[in-house]
Amino acid sequence: MIALPPMRATLAWLLLLAGCAAFPPADPPARPPPPEIAAQFRPGPANDSFTMDDGAVLPVRAWLPAGPPRGVILALHGFNDSRDAWELPAPAFTAAFTDAGYALFAPDQRGFGGAPGRGHWPGVDRLVDDAANAAAILRARYPATALVLMGESMGGAVLMALQAGPRAVAADRVVLLAPAVWDRGAMNPLMRAALWLGATIAPDLTLGASNVPMHITPSDNEAALARLWRDPLTIHRTSLASLRGLVDLMDTAQAAAAGQRPPTLLLYGGADDMVPPAPMRQAFAALPAGDRRAFYPGMHHLLLRDLGRAGPIADILAFIADAGAPLPSGADHHAQDWILSQAE
Numbered sequence: 001m002i003a004l005p006p007m008r009a010t011l012a013w014l015l016l017l018a019g020c021a022a023f024p025p026a027d028p029p030a031r032p033p034p035p036e037i038a039a040q041f042r043p044g045p046a047n048d049s050f051t052m053d054d055g056a057v058l059p060v061r062a063w064l065p066a067g068p069p070r071g072v073i074l075a076l077h078g079f080n081d082s083r084d085a086w087e088l089p090a091p092a093f094t095a096a097f098t099d100a101g102y103a104l105f106a107p108d109q110r111g112f113g114g115a116p117g118r119g120h121w122p123g124v125d126r127l128v129d130d131a132a133n134a135a136a137i138l139r140a141r142y143p144a145t146a147l148v149l150m151g152e153s154m155g156g157a158v159l160m161a162l163q164a165g166p167r168a169v170a171a172d173r174v175v176l177l178a179p180a181v182w183d184r185g186a187m188n189p190l191m192r193a194a195l196w197l198g199a200t201i202a203p204d205l206t207l208g209a210s211n212v213p214m215h216i217t218p219s220d221n222e223a224a225l226a227r228l229w230r231d232p233l234t235i236h237r238t239s240l241a242s243l244r245g246l247v248d249l250m251d252t253a254q255a256a257a258a259g260q261r262p263p264t265l266l267l268y269g270g271a272d273d274m275v276p277p278a279p280m281r282q283a284f285a286a287l288p289a290g291d292r293r294a295f296y297p298g299m300h301h302l303l304l305r306d307l308g309r310a311g312p313i314a315d316i317l318a319f320i321a322d323a324g325a326p327l328p329s330g331a332d333h334h335a336q337d338w339i340l341s342q343a344e
Contacts, residue, residue: 046083046108047060047062050137052130056115056116056130058107058130060105061083061106071320072147073149075150076152082112082113086106086304089313092310093313107134124249127249131162148171148172149163152304153180153274160253160260161253163264164261165256174264174265175267178280180249180250181283182247182250184247185251199243204239207237219305220306221307225305264287265291266283269295269297269301270299271298271300273300292327293335294329296308296312
């Protein structure tokens with residue numbers, strides 16, 4: 001562990017809140033990734049779009065199965081990420097079954113990727129409203145098809161806020177991938193004070209990886225991290241105002257955990273160094289009894305980009321097919337063990 005002066009350490013934790021996109025991979029691959037991986041890292045054109053209730057147009061990247069979809073997935077990316085976040089897992093969903101796979105639609109959320117207001121925090125309510133609008137658009141396009149809401153990190157927090165609020169969507173399944181639930185209550189006083197002071201005095205000040213000598217590991221997949229870092233849609237510098245907005249969202253998501261509507265599946269990795277264990281345990285415990293929990297001891301924050309992503313993907317597919325079925329990887333049993341071990 002690197003010993004950092006108090007203010008430097010506080011900046012490090014504030015940048016950690018901004019998500020992995022603020023950090024380059026520590027050791028970018030010296031050679032191009034293997035062809036079977038490189039094939040998934042092709043440019044991410046906006047081959048669709050969603051028009052919101054205020055007229056804003058969000059670019060959308062879509063992956064479609066060969067035949068009529070078995071279900072439709074609305075996939076929301078994390079902070080500073082984009083619609084390209086789903087490149088690796090999407091083919092597994094579209095080709096999940098021989099008769100029909102799932103259609104996956106991934107919009108750039110407001111303020112991120114190529115969406116309006118890039119680099120500016122749009123507000124918790126706006127993100128939630130956009131998610132509700134996107135779900136309504138997919139419901140209208142596919143009225144007789146199962147709808148799945150899936151969100152990673154910040155995207156998961158947006159879905160938690162949505163599903164516990166007045167605009168909750170009648171989704172068939174909800175999947176939360178390491179949702180951002182690191183609320184102020186779980187932060188130390190110095191961190192809260194530094195965030196408040198910085199965002200009040202200099203809200204437009206931006207921070208990037210060069211500000212802090214700190215290494216985190218959002219995934220063990222170096223090729224995926226290199227792709228994330230080099231993607232032109234990725235945001236690399238984060239304003240203090242956006243950090244404060246992200247924490248506002250995390251406060252809302254944590255408070256919304258008890259109000260989630262089954263069937264919901266929450267997934268978390270034991271090597272996640274972006275959302276600490278304590279607030280995630282709190283969210284695990286607060287979920288309604290009918291919701292599902294999955295824990296992956298050796299996996300990182302970006303579960304569907306890790307080298308071991310086949311396990312979580314198989315679990316998600318099993319949950320979508322039957323919300324009450326045991327998860328193939330046994331991650332539901334690992335979750336029970338993890339909760340018990342942390343309670344000791």
